[in-house]
Amino acid sequence: MSEIEGQCLCGAIRFRLSGGLRNVVVCHCSQCRRWHGHVGAYTRVAKVDLKVEGDVAWFRSSELARRGFCRGCGSSLFWERLGTDMVSVAAGSLDEPTGLRTTLQIFAEDAGDYYEIDDRISVRPPRSAGA
Ligand SMILES: [Zn+2]
Ligand SMILES: [Zn+2]
Numbered sequence: 580m581s582e583i584e585g586q587c588l589c590g591a592i593r594f595r596l597s598g599g600l601r602n603v604v605v606c607h608c609s610q611c612r613r614w615h616g617h618v619g620a621y622t623r624v625a626k627v628d629l630k631v632e633g634d635v636a637w638f639r640s641s642e643l644a645r646r647g648f649c650r651g652c653g654s655s656l657f658w659e660r661l662g663t664d665m666v667s668v669a670a671g672s673l674d675e676p677t678g679l680r681t682t683l684q685i686f687a688e689d690a691g692d693y694y695e696i697d698d699r700i701s702v703r704p705p706r707s708a709g710a
Contacts (some may be wrong), residue, residue, distance in 0.1 A: 587654035596624050596668060603670045605677050605700065608686035612653050618690075621658060621667035622679055628634030629666055641674075647707055654686040 583600065586593040601623040611619030635647040635657065647657030658667040670679065687696050688705045696702065 583677055588650035589652035590650045591651045594631040596629055598624055598628035600624055602682040605681055605684045606686055607690040609689050617681050622669040622670055623665055623667045626664050626666050637679055
């Protein structure tokens with residue numbers, strides 16, 4: 580897959596993804612829903628394949644992970660499990676065409692009560708570790 584670019588809403592943070600991009604995973608966990616205002620939707624790349632211009636602010640959202648955002652406009656952009664070499668990138672921040680598809684839903688057991696799970700997209704069975 581070739582390169583994809585993306586940015587926050589105000590444009591202060593721009594980035595370029597190269598290498599193999601994972602298809603999009605939708606996360607229904609309560610942290611993602613609070614963070615994004617609704618579900619999280621992420622592709623993922625190796626950190627070495629993400630080149631960022633601009634000053635990303637980081638919020639330590641759990642013992643396991645931190646979330647990156649733009650201080651200027653508040654766009655939520657990145658999710659990173661600490662101690663790994665991968666980073667998840669919010670699909671909605673990417674320039675189109677992305678060439679990506681949504682192929683999996685996770686933490687569906689934590690979904691909000693105000694919408695339905697799309698049963699056309701695979702759902703990962705529940706497991707205990709939080710995001
Ligand atoms: Zn911004
Ligand atoms: Zn989540």
